Amino acid sequence: MAGIKKGRLVPILAGGVAAVAVAVGGGLWWIDKQKYEKTDNAFVAADKVTIAPLVDGYVAEVLVDDNQAVRPGQVLVRIDPATLKARLAQAEANAQALEAAVSAVDDKARLEQAMIAQKAAAVESAHAQASWADSELKRYGALAREGWVSPQRAQTARNAQEQAIAGVSQAKAALEAERRVAQSLGSAKDQSLAQAAAARAAAEQTRIDLSRTEIRAPVAGVVGARGVRVGQYVRPGGALMSLVPLADAYVVANFKETQVARLRIGQPVTIHADAFGDEAIKGRIESFAPATGAEFALIPVENAVGNFTKITQRLPVRIAIDPNQKLAGGLRPGLSLEVKVDVTRDTGPSFAESGGRPTRFARQGATQ
Template sequence: MPPNSSVTVVPLLRLPPLEPRPADAAKPEAPEPRQRRRLVSRRAILAGIGALALLSAIAAGGLYFDYSRRFVSTDDAFIAARQFAVAPKVPGYITAVPVTDNQHVVAGDVIARIDDRDYRVALAQTEAQVAAADAGVSNIAAQIEVAQAQVTASEAQVRQAEARLVYARQQAERYGTLTKEGWSSRQTGDLTVAELAQQQAALGSAQANVMVARRQLDALEAQRSSAIASLREAQDQRDQARLNLSYTTVTAAQPGRIVQLGAAVGQFAQAGTSLTMFVPDEIWVTANFKETQLDALRPGQPVRFEIDAYPERTIRGRVASVQPGSGTAFSLLPAENATGNYVKIVQRVPVKIVIDNAPTDVALGPGMSVLPTVRTDAKPSLIERLGEWL
């Protein structure tokens, strides 16, 4: 184009870019074979983990079921004991109480002392009565010895009189014959006859003396029996006085704990009045199992306890016995199911469980809550076998 020529420049219109049609849109690129393999392997791993978890859950559930079916437990269980009241057998003023509340005592420990002066005086009186009765028995025994000597002497006199009578009879017969034949005087014959009668009378008197001596001996024997009975009565009274004196010291009959102590120095204690409650060391657990659980319970089965007061302690024991009847059957007002409408309720049956290793450093007493678990099958479970194997 020549230089000095005029040229008109027309600007070009800019059109907006055309949007690609859906048919013309770019297609997603297909994954490469390597990425596809990774995706497949991840899915397989997740599926394997899920299957393994499912199998593990089934196995754990089976193991737990196998383990748990060997045990029965209840939360309706409490510690029990034969607690009783300690009371004196004789009345009197209390002079000493050497124990305090909740103190542990052993058999023979003194719980309270009662003023024993009156009982010592009573014992001294009965001992004096025993001594007097014993002296009476000895006196009668001496009299019996004298009476026996009198009986012996009287019997000797009887024998002597019998001998004289025999001689007098012989003399009378001899002089009677001589008198008839004229060899002796009639006066001599009469004398021999009189002598015979005299000796017969002497024999009768001697025999009567023997009878009297024997009767006196029998009377003394009866007196001695009465004196011996009096002596025994006095001895019994003395023994009772000794017992009453010993009762002034109230002691523990067995090991246990003092509970609710009410005795105080200066208090007048009546015979039979409670001084304190006593809880023996011998305790056990009364577990009220449902009657549907009794089929698996047998005496001697091991038990594990968990005490609410001491949750960190595990105590062991064993089943002792099962009560022959439900708890309501032995209550003060047993249920009467034969009247009115009836709704069946699972009954509770008390089971006595003894404790083998009761702790001594803590206080266990009646009424404390316990959670017992009884093992009903002695065979080891799969979990226990696995634990032993590991």
Template sequence: MNDEKADMPPEKDSAPLPADPVAAGAPAAEATPAEPEPDPQVDPPPSSWRPPEKKKTTVIAIVAIALVAVLAVLFAWKLPPFAGGAERTDNAYVRGRVTVISPQVSGYVTSVPVQDFAEVKAGQVLATIDDRIYRARVAQAEANVAAQQASLANSAQAQRSREVATNSQDAGVANAQAQLTRAEADMRRARKLVADGSISTREFDQTRAALLAAQAALQQARASRAIGTQDVRTVVVGRAGLEASVAAAKAQLRLAQIDLDNTVIRAPTDGQLSEIGVRQGAYVSAGTQLLSVVPHNVWVIANFKEAQTGKMAVGQRARFSVDALGGAELTGRIENLSPAAGSEFAVLKADNATGNFVKVAQRIAVRIAIDPKQPLARRLRPGMSVEAHVDTNSGPRR
């Protein structure tokens, strides 16, 4: 066991305890109260740093920036003093008189002398259709007109012939009248002669028979004259029908000529073409959409809510930003307001005669004329989306 203790490493000397002066018999010193050390976390030492004083110009700039920010918020939210001065909507579009070009006749397209998006003038040829059939129809109509005019001329000649025959019948009536006069004179002489026996009864009867024959001849001549008059009237009445036939033939000729003219399709007005939808050699029928002509006269249709149009009137200033032009703004004026809400022009009207009713704000279309002499106005195209603003404080009010 002694050997094991010898082999163990010597233990470290423990730290000596502080000597107790009382226990050591040293004279006790008078105890003085020790001051507590300050805690920097609880009671930090006083600092001498102060923020630098702001200059007067800096204060003015800060106030000005704050005021501009407040005004911007008021303007964005349309709060006083900016409330009620302008109305805006993004339900607005550029509009124009887009004309759809369609043929009025059917046939094969023989030529298309224009290109996509080309500028055209009024009357310029856009396409042509094979016109051989329509030329033949025009020739046929012209022949029909000639035939009807010949019939009308024959009627005039027949009238003149009937009138000449009537003159001859007048002469026949005069001859019969003369024969009757002579027969009546013979009859008067015969009555006197038969009374004194100068002539026989047989001669008297012959004279009487001649008188009766003369009377009958006069009646026959007058009847022939009446027939001749009716023949002339028949020709005159028949001429009206022939004149109507001539007019109908001429109308058919005009229709055939119109169809022939319509084989050449022309631009109705100045403008720019859309994409060409027909090619040479294609067969088209009447009403087939070939292309469109877009005039350069455009305007803006803005659909405002009905509550926004309370102070709008014709002549008020407006401005609109165009999405296709990077938000560029153009100016204009209100030209007119729609006479009814958009729902009134719908094909299917909404039926609100039920118990479940939800009030929906209606839209009133406002037409805005674009001010002239604006370079960007030439780049406007029908169908572009815009954001319209109307200054209701400008111009008259309703």
């Protein structure tokens, strides 16, 4: 009996240990489940910038290498500027010619003002001549009626008076013609000014295009996907390389829709990257996406069919990385991650309260 009891004791003890282990493990799992929400459907992302030229031409220099860190404003590529320099010289010469045309119109306008003054003086002179001829006609007419002078002399005075009146009309017409010429010069000046402004704008545009032959880094980052080479002919919009701002990398974690109810903006997040082994990185929830990942797919899922099967959807959650960590700058976009959110922290708005609107709470918390 003692041997049988001893033989039964080992399984009983083993079963007891197993039961205790299951109980302890289940308890730990339950505690962990209540405190954290986890997902391994997460990756590193960054707002990379595609570098493309704004002018066409042949590449004269490529001043960066693959995987090189660059600072904002640093020259990345130079395009041969010879053609644009020639265009700029031509545009500037054209602008100068049109500005000279404006000056010529001004000079002619001043000359016309002098001519108008001269014609106005001629009108005054014609009026004076007409007045004198009228007085002569009156005097000789009276003398002719009294028989002191011959009728021919009176007729001569009448002819002179008519010529003087015609001279007044002629002088007035000449004055009006000069005034009309002056008005036309005003219109010609406006046209010349518009043409000169267009020429200056064209020269400025060419000057801008010339400055764009030096392609500079818009942000700080690391060069990637460099496909440009010296001698290559490039066109506006063609991708030359990409800049990845590693310092501004963030995490996109896709949580199941059954998990997001307990998530809040600002909650602390522990991040594990396969590339870093067991070392953890700290972060905070920054915002919730406005739709599930399926809504942004190239081919949206059509659920209005008869064979519909409910599938748990995932919602992208953006997580800001605390910058004051030695591994923060080592994350590369595309790396796989496992994230764990401490949902016991009652911080910012919840998923339902935020409405998908990003706030400054998490960004401020990440810098503390």
